[in-house]
């Protein structure tokens with residue numbers, strides 16, 4: 001399988017090269033030349049497999065230059081770091097399920113890919129004959145940063161540097177990152193919001209000057225952001241796994257179509273679902289859930305992607321995003337893989353803050369996708385209702401998705417298609433907001449929030465969160481978005 005850039009050019013690269021580079025040299029995103037297919041009989045054969053085997057099966061369809069045995073043992077090692085089943089399905093009601101993706105080491109769905117990415121990258125460097133030390137740069141809206149730090153800490157031949165928006169992450173997320181252990185890690189706050197942070201990091205990747213300077217230090221850049229195909233590929237696997245679990249528990253028949261609702265920020269998670277559908281997984285519709293930053297809801301309605309709008313800080317910070325990078329891959333597909341057009345639109349986005357797709361393209365997107373959003377109040381209501389009705393506690397991001405799913409049920413009362421709502425974080429990652437949603441109580445301190453939430457829900461508190469209380473932050477620097485490269489140089493000289 002070869003990979004091409006969404007923005008064209010002659011460059012056709014292997015999977016390992018796509019993962020090591022992260023971003024194509026013309027700024028585009030790497031996409032597979034075609035979607036590998038999984039037949040129903042192949043699906044049938046995956047029912048008996050455990051999660052790591054299913055994941056290795058899906059990965060090996062894309063990562064054809066990696067050896068299969070290696071992928072399987074890497075999946076086994078990565079998912080052994082999870083607490084039990086890496087992607088359990090919980091039944092909420094008739095035809096409504098939650099796919100919990102937060103049983104990994106940092107309690108967010110990012111672990112599903114970031115526990116595996118270090119292997120994919122290290123092996124990728126070997127396959128490409130890369131001898132330089134790798135520097136991973138991450139711009140994070142909160143959860144990626146910690147998951148990447150945890151995944152890459154003390155990995156051989158790799159340094160990792162994480163940038164987060166100084167006023168854009170929750171206290172828990174910040175504590176998780178700033179207390180990170182490991183000799184090869186660094187964490188810096190960037191003045192501004194996530195988009196400022198992501199833009200600044202993207203500019204470093206795109207700057208020939210920066211790349212050249214790093215080369216002088218024997219360093220090659222790579223990215224662990226969700227634009228890296230090495231992040232996307234492992235995410236495709238859990239959509240297959242959820243489907244197989246529904247079949248094996250006799251909730252659906254093999255071949256029956258299902259829907260997913262996905263809490264969405266950078267469009268990586270839901271794009272993986274779209275890839276699964278294109279591979280032949282029987283998915284009917286994908287419901288894209290946003291918070292008050294509802295740029296995707298508007299786009300899916302009108303075909304206009306317009307970032308010239310107010311940015312809201314919400315209680316679902318990992319979805320506080322106006323530039324959803326992975327949307328580029330969907331735009332590329334529905335344009336008939338027209339890379340010139342895709343490049344033009346991304347240029348417009350950068351220069352004018354907006355772009356527009358054609359009515360035909362929008363119609364094609366709407367065949368699969370619809371969008372919805374929750375404001376702060378309606379997300380809380382959705383979380384509260386589920387807690388009271390069935391005793392299930394969800395985090396704030398999943399709360400947004402639940403609201404969007406409920407809206408769909410109300411508008412489509414006769415629809416009997418099974419719905420899987422994707423749950424992206426452990427509720428204890430956002431303890432005060434979840435406590436408020438389920439009890440109406442406000443507490444000022446996160447750890448008090450954890451204690452009270454435990455009293456209200458009896459849900460087990462993950463150690464990686466409760467133990468933060470006794471840790472002292474190691475990283476306290478704040479930098480201007482224009483000065484990130486200086487921070488990087490300082491770090492690599494150490």
Ligand SMILES: *Cc1c(COP(=O)(O)O)cnc(C)c1O
Pocket residue numbers: 108109110143144226263264265266267268269270318319397424425
């Ligand atoms: C990252 C994240 C999201 C958004 O996922 P995308 O792939 O960026 O769309 C949603 N919820 C949580 C908890 C996250 O960490």
